[in-house]
Amino acid sequence: MFDHALEARILDIVNATDSVAGMDLVNALDNKHFEIWRTCNNSEKIYTTPFGRYYLRIDDKVEGLARLSPSILRGFLTYTRISTLENAELAARDAKICRAEHERISDEKRSIARQIVKECLNEEQLSKTGVLIAGDVCRNMAHLVPRPERSTGKLVNGSDIDLIFIIEDDPALKAAITEAVIETKNIYLQHPALREEIDFVVNTLPHYHTVSQFQTAKQMISCKAALEGEYLTGNASLTRRATDILMLAEIPKKIIHLTERAFSERIGTMERLRKDPDVIGQARERRLFYFSDEIWEFMLD
Numbered sequence: 001m002f003d004h005a006l007e008a009r010i011l012d013i014v015n016a017t018d019s020v021a022g023m024d025l026v027n028a029l030d031n032k033h034f035e036i037w038r039t040c041n042n043s044e045k046i047y048t049t050p051f052g053r054y055y056l057r058i059d060d061k062v063e064g065l066a067r068l069s070p071s072i073l074r075g076f077l078t079y080t081r082i083s084t085l086e087n088a089e090l091a092a093r094d095a096k097i098c099r100a101e102h103e104r105i106s107d108e109k110r111s112i113a114r115q116i117v118k119e120c121l122n123e124e125q126l127s128k129t130g131v132l133i134a135g136d137v138c139r140n141m142a143h144l145v146p147r148p149e150r151s152t153g154k155l156v157n158g159s160d161i162d163l164i165f166i167i168e169d170d171p172a173l174k175a176a177i178t179e180a181v182i183e184t185k186n187i188y189l190q191h192p193a194l195r196e197e198i199d200f201v202v203n204t205l206p207h208y209h210t211v212s213q214f215q216t217a218k219q220m221i222s223c224k225a226a227l228e229g230e231y232l233t234g235n236a237s238l239t240r241r242a243t244d245i246l247m248l249a250e251i252p253k254k255i256i257h258l259t260e261r262a263f264s265e266r267i268g269t270m271e272r273l274r275k276d277p278d279v280i281g282q283a284r285e286r287r288l289f290y291f292s293d294e295i296w297e298f299m300l301d
Contacts, residue, residue: 002042003035006029006032006035006036007039007043009029010025010029010036010039010043010082011045011046013029014046014082014083014087018087018090018091018094019049019081019083019094019095020081020082020083021077021081021098022036022037022076022078022080023077023078025040025082034273034277034289035277037072037273037289038273038277040076040082041270041274044085045084045085046083046085047083047084047087047088048076048081048082049080049081049083049088049091049092049094050075050076050079050080050095051079051095051096051099052070052075052078052079052080052141054068054069054075054263054266055068055139055228055259056068056224056255056259056262058220058221058224058258059217059287060217062287062288063284064261064265066258066259066265067262067265067287067288068263068266068288070141071288071289071290072269072270072273072288072289073290078143078145079098079141081094081095102140102141102143105143105144105158106136106138106141109133109137109142109159109161110133110137112161113133113137113161116161116163116181116198117163117232117233117234119180119184120180120181121177121180121234126233126234126235127234128167128168128170128173128235128238129165129166129167129234129235130167130231130234130236130238130239130240130242131164131166131231131232132164132230132232132239133161133163133230133232134162134163134225134229134230135159135160135161135162135199136159136162137159137161137162137230138229141159142158143158143159144157144159155195156189156195156196156197157195157196160198161199163198163199164200164225164226165177165181165200165201165202165203166226166238166239166242167202167204167205167238168204168205168238169204169206174202174204177202178202181198181200181202185197185198185200201222201225203242205238205241205242207222208223208226208245208246212245212248212251214249223251223255224255226242226246227251227252269284269285269288272285273285273289
């Protein structure tokens with residue numbers, strides 16, 4: 001059944017401006033996340049303009065291990081402009097402005113990440129370490145929406161800073177990097193002027209030979225993160241050697257196959273949710289729609 005009353009309330013909001021974000025509607029309309037999403041996607045009077053990038057997420061709690069991120073809801077809240085059909089061109093303009101803002105935020109997060117690495121590693125250590133940045137930042141999708149950090153509940157400034165340190169098989173260096181980053185992570189989380197969440201992993205080149213078997217979810221996650229990560233600083237030859245290992249194992253082809261499967265499932269799920277509200281009660285559909293479990297999985301090493 002279509003909720004005409006909710007449609008009217010949404011139209012009252014979007015008619016007052018060129019376009020709004022999904023989050024604006026949710027905040028204004030009693031946090032009815034699913035109901036608002038479904039109404040916007042079923043209405044002949046409401047137009048949605050998505051502008052985010054979608055990418056593969058490995059999830060061992062879904063059949064086939066593959067789903068897309070951002071989730072359906074996160075894509076709607078953060079990376080979609082909602083308007084009337086008559087204002088579709090204005091919504092596209094606003095989407096372009098929002099995309100540029102996410103790029104600006106991502107650049108700021110990159111600068112912060114470089115500063116973090118500089119604080120953690122001396123010149124000799126950095127010469128033996130290649131550093132990749134992953135997550136929202138490497139896709140120019142970083143945001144500043146306040147959210148609670150997982151372990152402490154403290155509010156942080158939007159997207160994580162997700163770092164992958166790649167080294168030779170050097171246990172002493174790995175221990176030194178881990179200790180330094182953990183100390184810096186705590187400072188950036190606790191300091192009221194910073195409030196950044198840092199997630200990181202320190203991987204060796206032999207690690208990539210092992211995970212290139214691409215048989216378990218953890219192995220897939222590690223491979224995917226290294227291939228998607230963007231070079232940030234340090235010894236670039238180490239990051240290239242890691243990705244070369246994965247290229248020789250034909251991991252990109254396997255990731256493309258999983259991504260295609262995830263896109264197909266995403267489209268089917270959205271169609272089922274759009275047609276039948278009761279579908280949201282099913283476990284798989286809830287997992288693809290909501291995003292509460294979207295932690296950065298390369299930590300599963």
